[in-house]
Amino acid sequence: MNGDRHERPWRSAAERDGTFVPFDPNEAMRREFLELPEALAAPSRRSFLKLAGFGALAATAACSRAPIEKAIPLLLRPEQIVPGKAYWIATTCGGCNAGCGMLARCRDGRPIKLEGSKAHPIGGGGLCATGQAQVLSLYDERRLDGPRLDGRAASWEAIDAAIAAELAAARAGAGRVRLLTGSESSPSTRAAIAKFLAGWRDGRHVEWDADSRSAALAAHAATHGVRALPRLRLDQARVIAAFDDDFLGTGVSPVEHAAARRAARDADQPERFALHVQFEARMTLTGSRADRRVKVAPWETAAALCELARLVAERSGRPLPFAALPLAGTAAALSAPLERIAGELWAARGAAVVLCGVNDLAVQKLVNLVNEQLGAYGTTLDLTAPVQQRRGDDAALLALRRELEAGAVDVLIVAGCDPAADLPDAAAFAAAAKQVPLLVACTTHDDATAALARAVLPLPHFLEAWHDQEPVAGLLTFSQPTVPALRSTRTLRRTLALWSGDARDDRELVAAAYAAEVNARGAAADAAGFERALHDGFVQFPVGGRAGTSGVVAVPRFSAAAVALPPPIAAPPASTLGLVLHRKVALLDGRHAQNPWLQELPDPVSKVVWDNYAAFAPATAKRLGIATGDVVRLAAVEGGVTVELPALVQPGQHGEVVAVALGYGRKGTERFEKLGPEWLEGRATVAPGGRVGVAAEPLLAVDGELLRGDVRAIKVTRTGRRHELACTQDHHSLTVPEHLAPAGGVTRDAVQVLSLAALVEPGAGGGHGGHGGHAAASAELWPDDHGKAGPRWGMAIDLAACTGCSACVVGCQAENNVPVVGRDEVRRHREMSWIRIDRYWQGDPEAPTAHHQPMMCQQCGHAPCETVCPVLATVHSSDGLNQQVYNRCVGTRYCANNCPYKVRRFNWFDYSRDDAHANLALNPDVTVRSRGVMEKCSFCVQRILESRLLARAEGRVLQDGDIEPACQQSCPAQAIVFGDLADPKSRVARLARADRSYAVLAELNVQPAVSYLADVRDDREARDA
Amino acid sequence: MLARNLRLLIVLGTLLCGGAMIRAGDFRTTGDHTGFAPAQPIAFSHRLHAGEMGIDCRYCHVGAEQSRHAGIPEASICMNCHATVAARRDAVVAERMAAEKAGREPRPVVSAEIAKLWRAQGLNERLERDPAITPKPIEWVRVHQLPDFVYFDHRPHVLGGVACESCHGPVQSMDRVRQFASLSMGWCIDCHRTRQVALPTAAPPGHGVPGHAPAAVLTDCATCHF
DSSP: OOGGGOOOOBSSHHHHHTOOOSOOHHHHHHHHTTTOOHHHHSOOHHHHHHHHHHHHHHHHHHHSOOOOOEEOOOSSOOTTOOTTOEEEEEEEOOSSSSOOEEEEEEETTEEEEEEEOTTOTTTTTOOOHHHHTHHHHHTOTTSOOSOEETTEEOOHHHHHHHHHHHHHHHHHTTOEEEEEESOOOOHHHHHHHHHHHHTSTEEEEEEOOSSOOHHHHHHHHHHHSOOOEEEEOGGGOSEEEEESOOTTTTSSSHHHHHHHHHHHTOTTSGGGOOEEEEEESSOOHHHHTOSEEEEOOHHHHHHHHHHHHHHHHHHHTOOOSSOOOOOOGGGGGGHHHHHHHHHHHHHTTTSEEEEEOOOOHHHHHHHHHHHHHTTOBTTTEEEEEEEOSOOOOHHHHHHHHHHHHTTOOSEEEEESOOHHHHSSOHHHHHHHHHTSSEEEEEESSOOHHHHHOSEEEEOOOGGGSOEEEEEETTEEEEEOOSSSOSSSOOOHHHHHHHHTTOOOOHHHHHHHHHHHHHHHTTOOOOHHHHHHHHHHSEEEOOTTSOOSSSOOOSOOOOOGGGOOOOOOOOOOOTTOEEEEEEOBTTTBTTTTTTOHHHHTSOOTTTOEESOOOEEEOHHHHHHHTOOTTEEEEEEETTTOOEEEEEEEEOTTOOTTEEEEESSOSOTTGGGGGGOSOOOTTOOOSSOTTOOSSOOOGGGOEEETTEEESSOOEEEEEEEEEEOOOEEOTTSSOOOOOGGGSOTTSOOOOSSOEEEHHHHHSGGGOSSOTTOOTTOOOOOOSOSSSSOOSSOOEEEEEETTTOOOOOHHHHHHHHHTTOOOOOHHHHHTTOOOOSSEEEEEEESOTTSOEEEEEEEOOOOOTTOHHHHHOTTOOEEEOTTSOEEEOTTTOOOOOHHHHHOTTOOOEEOOSOOOOOOTTGGGGSOTTSOOOOTTOEEOOOSSHHHHHHHHHHHHHTTOOOOTTSOOOHHHHHOTTOOEEEEETTSTTSHHHHHHHSTTEEOTTGGGOOOOSEEEEOEEEOOHHHHHO | OHHHHHHHHHHHHHHHHHHHHHHHTOOOOTTOOTTOOOOOSSOOOHIIIIIISOOOHHHHOTHHHHSSSOOOOOHHHHHHHHTTOOSOHHHHHHHHHHHHHHTSOOOOOOOHHHHHHHHHTTBOTTSOBOTTSOOOOOOEEOOSOOOTTOOOOHHHHHHTTOOHHHHHOOGGGOSSOOOOSOOOHHHHHHHHHHOOOOOOOOOOTTSSSTTOOOGGGGGSGGGTOO
């Protein structure tokens, strides 16, 4: 970062090459009305009269009296509910299988915001973007309501009777019943499943995850004798080597891992700062946060891990029983980085871990061998309390599919997964499933599998149902209804219980499962214990207290005999590329495709919204003559499958692969056709009848008994068509106009990075050069005016802890009623998010380092926006906030132009609030802004006022930490700290004074209230070189 | 000619408009609804309850201390008394005397307004649940209404010792509640400018009294607009 070899960070190729023009006054003047349609530029008589009519109407409407409003109280008020007063209910997130504890903030009998539960062992107070968005899913008007039989609505009684008759007939015959679910860690549901299947001659439960960890589970079964995933204790790690494992983005438990990563990489304890090296083909969120990133093609992973195993074995004195695969061809370049990481891992043995997300059995066994030799089991990997967040078995699913094809299944019940969309050959699956005499689909939405089913039974949303999960052996975590059921639904647990003649309701079934767990540990279960567990949201049993399916008493022994030499994998033939199919951060495996908050969340790495795309390395794209937005045809070399997708040039990707996200092109996303404002120039978010993105599932491959997304060879051809991706990476650039640049002419980078060495030995250099966080704020703009007596609210953001996961973005959206604007509006730089995450690249586009920087209103002391507002709609408060007063704003947009951080958002339209269901998720404490006003981050002023009021009501002084803005509350890595800068003892004031602290664009002397703590990277390799 | 006509027109128009305003006795700024006293579905009298009976405001408006909204009491609060009180005492006494005179059993006397309250809860005149009556919450007409961009919170005002009458006026003498104050921003600010308030903020050294923030906080825009 320092001196002569400094290279400025950039966000897009245009910015890097200098062709990007962030602000050109002449261009801007022309652009102001660039998209004015001809019809308005020269109005016809007809359109003039039309507009005049609207004007007259508006004038009359403005004079009318405020409408009469009704105030309708309850007839009988539940004791704990006071209208307008918030209360919290402890529950467990059901957005994925991780099982993070959450508190649902409810008002007037319904949840309006989800927050992480600080006491919970999983998550520890954080929540990811997916979890934050679940409150909107609850109010989704497209959720199924009431069961359907043979395509027609039916009553629950009718459907139960019809199915009972069919079940009886099937039971009299061969009795072949199959139950296909996602990972099912719920003890009560598992008990109901066991009871239901016990009544059948040939009943089987198949668990399967679209995002499968099947190989890792099977590998542990082979090497340790337990089919389980060890719990990852990243906080114990000193060296982390991850191979194609996006554990911070789309992993098994990203919130938990982000929190543990922060603990392992604490910049205040540089001597035990963990090293993270990522080996991967595509640019993942995790890879973007690694200290070193090594590009490895999917076909090289086996050989690379083999070599790593050999190198570690050599050091351990227990050599491999077989000769390692040669690092041939391009893989030869891996030998030096592998040699290096092997040394580092070995030096940190006992606190080192190798992670691998590849669904390949032989490779996973090798990983287990390496981890065993490094002493990871028992330290960084815990098999005594294994995780149940992924239990799916690809082989069982493939066996089921073969049975279906052979017509050897009488009853198939599919619950909580969508095989017809997630399997590669959807048509074949559909044809096979059609042969089943009775196919029952339990689902929340009308998905692809529901379309095949004879009976469709709606499942409830987790916020309106009783549920329990056991994400980690010995940890029971509960969900309870936060709102009366909004739809006529039934849980799988209750459905199966009813079908097995058990009339107990969900609460009783969950309580019974809890009692069974307590009894199994030799204690007596009582109602008070259950109530306490519900209150806390979880109950943690001591590890090893019970033997059986869910707990393992002794540490399983490793058996090296199970590990064998993986078969060599051939590189894709010449003039083809290898394929990497992956999950998308927040959208995960497609089950959240109907959530507009998640669809409009910029991908943390590519910053693209509302689409998936084929990502190419810059050099590869150049070689193939492809630019971002060109539609390309990806044709699998074997199988004849083709998929057409827009291309994206992705810095840092491996040159020989093309990467595509799964979970797109989902049934039901046609609903977004009308999303966004309707105006003359407006374009639909999706084409009429079209879907969001393109399904890439047909490109998945079956490799042995495993489903894999990284084994196909792909031939890429251009189609000549274009599809403009809505990508926010160039939007809202931080730029300093030349005439404002400091004397030297060089402005500092927005992102500052420190070398770990500089932290360990402050004199060792490493380029903290010129960060000048405490640049004297000499000139005072308001010497007498702005009060300095009260608190000065401020924020500190630790860039070393931030993973870029974007949980804060969705958390802010939920808290502050930020609207969804649609694809076309985003394309026009009109996204409304109050907090964005700037992602910068630095260095060679083929192997850049990446930085993530959350950016929101900096609540400047000398706010440039305030001085230019002609109507005083943005003014300073006595406690240092930069207030935005919507009712004063007339929409000149001068403030946004004058904001150096580009964090102000203008309401170009009345963004749709037509969906009465979705409106239930609005925060009643924050104004819904209307067309023509400016808005921006308020530091969650409603929370400041609330906390101040509560403190006052309790007769105490406001404590540091009482106020948590939504972004801070949501952050899994606790990277954001809010507080009073005027109180020198507050956490935020101490962080603002820290050595790593700096202010973005401090040279402008706008005195921002947000200080950033420089990112820290362990660059020991570069320093050794 | 034209100019003279125009002048005449302006003078006439001004007179006409001014006259209309004065005649209505109703000249006020936009959004000022002082005096708004809509008819309510039940002719509930605050004069009787708060005035004659002297019931504390917060007995019914429980939210005032706990929530942003003081709240309209739910029917179950009314029933704390109206499960036994069915009509005015004089009506009950009159019926009893009439019954005595006629030598019959006194009939239950239920005031028409209280009957509405009972019906709302699905109860008949004998206070029995009647399946023929569907319970339906009472739709009161809101009297005090602020624009959506204003956030008024009852709690700080009640906790800060602002009397209910300061904003709501002599409710104890109103049969039908009417809007007493203009509830305009100027009217709010008048009070916010002069009142001193103890805010629970740790004051940095040299910045006034610990536990107190300057009254300026009360005139910040974001006190009410966010």
